[in-house]
Amino acid sequence: MPDLSPFLTNPEFPLAIGFVVLAGLVRGFSGFGSAMVLSPSLAWLYGPQVGVPLLLLLDLVVALQMMPEALRTGHKRTLRTLCPAAVVGLPIGIWALDVMPAEVLQRTIAAVVLLAVVVMAMKPRREMPGTGGALIAGALSGITNGASGMAGPPVILFFLSGGNTPATIRGSLSLFFLFTDLIGCIGLIIVGKLTLQVAALAVLMVIPLAIGTLLGTVLFNRGASPALYKGLALVIVGAVGVMGLIL
Template structure:
């Protein structure tokens, strides 16, 4: 595959290491980081299925370490609507300009992170938020493999311990990325070149995921929420400025 032999590949490899470190620490954010940075080097639409598969494999790598902390009821409430609305996002991927998708996602990321940074938190178990945010996650999952922002915001707004929130996010993304990848395959977005590129980039994801997990074990209790919020705001601003 041409891209593997090109001067772009080392940059993608480094980007994927950094993005996987973010995912290993926070439980989400791989595509959130990798998409805008990768867009500096090549059309992102060519990489969306790669993001899906790499993110899936990366979260499968992390899941055994956190499975005992997963609240599967919480996961189900956001995954079911995400699963239903993922095909809607795939339709957008084929019919809407890439910059438009990135801009809409970035504005939502910024608004959600700003609310959480200012102290927004659920006062009790929400009834409709999981369905609304899960549905939005599905649209974003299909359109750009970026279901993280709404579900991440939902987790950060929930009054649970960092290790519980992170475990729920990792479990959610194993399910969400699996469904998105199957949908992308049915839609004809997956081919042999994608599998080859994914295999070439997989070591970067595994290394980054390991490093991110080590950082969480050392600093996650105190730094999980502020670092994740700062990450969301920074990436949102960067993405908006790039599109504008």
């Protein structure tokens, strides 16, 4: 049995549980955002060697929890284009991470994300882009995932750009992140970064994560009008872009 005493005896463990509940709440409502909450908080509390694999495991749990509903509401035909394109874009992002200064890369990605948010807020589209747009969004998602560990913004903005309902956007994003989380976990297992200790710690956090996700789902079902959903989604993605520019 892995030794979890360094985590359980840490006075900051309750704070980690609080972040996990918040991440579940955001993800349960919007279909995304859990990584944006957990990535900086878990890295701060436990360091990236524990924080990154723990984040992926917890994100995978949320995706599995939301999968039954997502299979009913998600735009599966578009996902068949987005997911392979993301796999193709991933090594490009890893290459960019190797050849570009980290600060320049981070700020470039953040600036592009913010520009897309501003354009969408000022001039929203009525129809979702076609196959070409899906290929571009999927490839960009793979690139940003490889370069920064953040796969979400390109695909989130892709689904927000059309006339999709909140339920369709939420379900589509849940299925997309299920795919990317599985790929990420497999990769971490191959390189030996996903340990039994991290897996055991994730098990301890599953219940608070599930509670937060359930609360977020209840809030979504009670009041997610298209305007409210899109507004909150753009605020979340925009906040990530701002953080990428100033941190």
